[in-house]
Amino acid sequence: MPDSQHPLVKVQDLIVKYGERTVLDGITTQFNASEIRVILGTSGCGKTTLLKSIIGLVKPFAGRVTLFDREMKDPDEPETVKLLSKIGVLFQNGAMLGSLTVFDNIALPLNMHTQLHPKVIEEIVHTKLAQVDMPHAAYLFPGELSGGMRKRAALARSLVMDPSLLFCDEPSAGLDPVTSAGLDELLLKIRDILSITIVVVTHELMSIEKISDKIIFLHKGKLLYDGLFDEARRIDSGPIADFFARTEPAENDTESSRLNLTVENII
Numbered sequence: 001m002p003d004s005q006h007p008l009v010k011v012q013d014l015i016v017k018y019g020e021r022t023v024l025d026g027i028t029t030q031f032n033a034s035e036i037r038v039i040l041g042t043s044g045c046g047k048t049t050l051l052k053s054i055i056g057l058v059k060p061f062a063g064r065v066t067l068f069d070r071e072m073k074d075p076d077e078p079e080t081v082k083l084l085s086k087i088g089v090l091f092q093n094g095a096m097l098g099s100l101t102v103f104d105n106i107a108l109p110l111n112m113h114t115q116l117h118p119k120v121i122e123e124i125v126h127t128k129l130a131q132v133d134m135p136h137a138a139y140l141f142p143g144e145l146s147g148g149m150r151k152r153a154a155l156a157r158s159l160v161m162d163p164s165l166l167f168c169d170e171p172s173a174g175l176d177p178v179t180s181a182g183l184d185e186l187l188l189k190i191r192d193i194l195s196i197t198i199v200v201v202t203h204e205l206m207s208i209e210k211i212s213d214k215i216i217f218l219h220k221g222k223l224l225y226d227g228l229f230d231e232a233r234r235i236d237s238g239p240i241a242d243f244f245a246r247t248e249p250a251e252n253d254t255e256s257s258r259l260n261l262t263v264e265n266i267i
């Protein structure tokens with residue numbers, strides 16, 4: 001098991017282009033074991049692209065990504081496939097298959113990637129559902145779940161292979177503040193009970209305050225800040241200060257105005 005000084009993810013001089021356009025321009029950072037790392041920046045600055053390049057869904061133009069001390073090469077190589085099996089991903093629109101029950105959705109990766117006996121799979125699925133506080137939802141269909149429950153079920157599915165690293169792209173997008181706060185609590189609990197390293201893209205200041213150990217801030221494809229959240233909050237000018245000023249809840253903030261803020265930020 002890597003210690004806390006030992007990076008699980010290393011990104012070095014990463015450049016990503018879509019066609020002629022440079023979207024990530026020389027990113028260097030690393031994420032350590034058992035921390036929650038939050039990726040911040042305004043819409044379109046390259047957050048999702050960074051996640052996708054780390055997990056091999058987007059091919060870098062230049063630079064290196066190292067996961068668990070191994071360089072990511074061709075995503076189809078057997079060695080990379082093995083690396084990726086240690087990673088869970090909760091995408092923003094991490095859709096569950098509507099025609100399958102929650103149980104079957106969560107069992108899917110186990111059925112695809114393991115030879116485990118159905119009884120063992122059943123036990124794992126129920127354990128994961130309990131970990132996301134949904135012990136009674138196994139035989140419901142995704143369409144019967146609330147938005148928050150769907151996210152929890154998708155989270156259970158992303159944890160089913162026991163990853164040591166979990167990526168979540170805007171996990172609370174579209175959720176009301178109370179449900180979103182519950183999801184934050186759940187991520188903290190999961191980090192603690194499973195000692196998992198979590199990398200989260202989020203816009204929501206309340207989430208960031210509650211869950212982040214460290215943040216990185218991307219701006220126009222460049223890494224502007226890499227360090228503690230509290231120190232980032234003390235920066236008083238430039239894009240980082242602007243970002244926090246925009247996402248800061250007003251003093252007389254109410255649940256509903258925060259909800260508006262959330263929705264505005266998603267768009």
Ligand SMILES: Nc1ncnc2c1ncn2[C@@H]1O[C@H](COP(=O)(O)OP(=O)(O)O)[C@@H](O)[C@H]1O
Nearest residue numbers: 018019023041042043044045046047048049050
């Ligand atoms: N597959 C793609 N092809 C071309 N351009 C893309 C693609 N995906 C994202 N982009 C563009 O790259 C930029 C960064 O996108 P993205 O990483 O999704 O930003 P973020 O997640 O920070 O909102 C945006 O301008 C987006 O329009």
Ligand SMILES: [Mg+2]
Nearest residue numbers: 047048049169
């Ligand atoms: Mg995105």
